[in-house]
Amino acid sequence: MDHTIEIKQILSDVLGLNERINSMTTDTFLLGNIPEFDSVAVVTVILALEKKLSISINDDEISAQTFQTLGTLVNFVEKKIAAKNKR
Secondary structure: OOOHHHHHHHHHHHHOOHHHHHHOOOOOEOOOOOOOOOHHHHHHHHHHHHHHHOOOOOHHHOOOOOOOEHHHHHHHHHHHHHHHHHO
């Protein structure tokens, strides 16, 4: 299942991106490209993803690669959801 729209909504809500979120694709770079996306925002996004999607993300699972693009974040989240559903 594609969770891109949900993740875009979370990013928009946390970062206050408003209409800018509509131009984001899975190839859109996040870290270093969106000024609002700083280290505090990363933590806030992680907490929002955990709450909204009922997943648990451990500190050692997070890297800059996870947040490189919207697509890498979507892939990471979908793997977490698939792992949760296997249990």
